Amino acid sequence: MIYLDNSATTAMYPEIIDIIKEYAVDNFYNPSALYTKSLDVTKDMKRAKQKIIDILHGSGNIIFTASGTEADNMAVFGVKRFKDCKILVSDIEHSAIYQSVKKLQAQGVLVEFVTVDKYGIVDEDDFISKLTDNVALVSVMHACNETGAINDIERLVKLTRQAAPRALFHSDGVQAVGKIPINLTRLGVDMYTFSAHKFHGMKGVGGLYLKKCVQINPLILGGGQEHGLRSATENVSGIISTAYALNKTYRNLNIDKNKQIISYIAENLQKIVPNMILNTNFERSLSNILSFAIKNTRGEVLVHLLEDKGIIIGTGSACSAQKAHTRVPLALGLSKEYFDGMLRISIDNSTTMEDAEEFVKEFASCYSYLESVMSGN
Numbered sequence: 001m002i003y004l005d006n007s008a009t010t011a012m013y014p015e016i017i018d019i020i021k022e023y024a025v026d027n028f029y030n031p032s033a034l035y036t037k038s039l040d041v042t043k044d045m046k047r048a049k050q051k052i053i054d055i056l057h058g059s060g061n062i063i064f065t066a067s068g069t070e071a072d073n074m075a076v077f078g079v080k081r082f083k084d085c086k087i088l089v090s091d092i093e094h095s096a097i098y099q100s101v102k103k104l105q106a107q108g109v110l111v112e113f114v115t116v117d118k119y120g121i122v123d124e125d126d127f128i129s130k131l132t133d134n135v136a137l138v139s140v141m142h143a144c145n146e147t148g149a150i151n152d153i154e155r156l157v158k159l160t161r162q163a164a165p166r167a168l169f170h171s172d173g174v175q176a177v178g179k180i181p182i183n184l185t186r187l188g189v190d191m192y193t194f195s196a197h198k199f200h201g202m203k204g205v206g207g208l209y210l211k212k213c214v215q216i217n218p219l220i221l222g223g224g225q226e227h228g229l230r231s232a233t234e235n236v237s238g239i240i241s242t243a244y245a246l247n248k249t250y251r252n253l254n255i256d257k258n259k260q261i262i263s264y265i266a267e268n269l270q271k272i273v274p275n276m277i278l279n280t281n282f283e284r285s286l287s288n289i290l291s292f293a294i295k296n297t298r299g300e301v302l303v304h305l306l307e308d309k310g311i312i313i314g315t316g317s318a319c320s321a322q323k324a325h326t327r328v329p330l331a332l333g334l335s336k337e338y339f340d341g342m343l344r345i346s347i348d349n350s351t352t353m354e355d356a357e358e359f360v361k362e363f364a365s366c367y368s369y370l371e372s373v374m375s376g377n
């Protein structure tokens with residue numbers, strides 16, 4: 001099987017099973033207890049947390065959550081709002097941010113959406129025009145899960161500090177972590193989200209980085225774990241294995257190799273499908289994602305035809321498994337004929353050029369079959 005949907009999720013590193021066993025079976029102790037065995041578990045957890053902060057070059061703390069979605073929710077709902085404040089987010093934020101700000105909007109909070117270009121990069125002029133001094137929260141994703149577009153977060157943070165000094169800046173880094181080197185201190189963000197299953201860690205483990213001195217309100221109350229910001233007995237195996245997965249993923253990262261593979265796929269797909277739109281701008285995107293849209297074609301059918309040949313690719317949000325979402329294709333400026341034909345290839349560090357060649361060959365055959373069916377030949 002050739003798996004090309006790594007932006008949806010990645011395969012967990014098999015060694016993590018040993019880490020799970022160690023902290024769920026052998027050293028299963030509750031980190032909040034006072035005996036030595038518990039204190040040892042706490043130490044291991046703290047070391048793992050510090051390792052993640054070091055790899056991401058942060059200078060603050062991480063609040064572990066049960067997902068990237070929860071960390072995004074924590075950023076949106078946890079920010080201390082003030083009278084007549086405004087929230088600013090980009091047009092193509094992941095639903096974890098989008099649905100959260102829509103809820104606040106329904107409660108009367110002012111929310112504004114910043115437009116993006118056809119590749120998903122935030123329009124700086126529109127951002128500046130909406131950046132008024134009553135902004136309490138800005139949330140702009142670091143890398144887009146649909147197109148791979150990388151936003152210039154460092155610059156957007158600087159603009160925010162000048163025009164909206166009371167604002168906290170959050171960035172959803174779920175797709176960026178493990179794919180590009182991250183320096184949270186240089187980016188200057190107040191809050192940053194990651195999710196372990198996107199870099200070969202366990203599903204159900206996420207985190208919100210908080211820069212030193214940043215204060216937010218907790219969403220979950222209870223025993224006061226995670227500095228009182230996220231009560232619940234910690235997912236010790238999850239936390240410790242996340243540090244392991246992140247370290248291994250960065251050690252294996254080969255951006256140049258990924259770029260070669262993605263360019264090879266893009267060039268060949270364009271030869272096979274003449275009326276295709278590329279949604280990925282290679283100058284400013286992750287090296288592992290290629291998003292494209294085919295006119296008047298149901299991408300879903302291609303996904304199933306390829307699956308029959310042992311190749312797994314992803315669809316765009318417009319034809320996601322749950323329900324049709326037209327928000328992102330509309331924001332990218334795609335016309336309706338392309339909505340159903342949005343597809344996404346996302347590779348990881350183990351994808352080879354041979355995998356790419358096999359994919360291109362099978363894609364050509366599936367596409368030609370689909371064309372013949374559609375034209376009735």
Ligand code: PLP
Pocket residue numbers: 007008066067068069070072094096141143144145172174175195196204205206
């Ligand atoms: N943010 C982005 C950009 C994502 O791509 C995803 C998952 O696809 C999430 C947030 C949600 O992360 P999780 O699956 O851990 O809830």
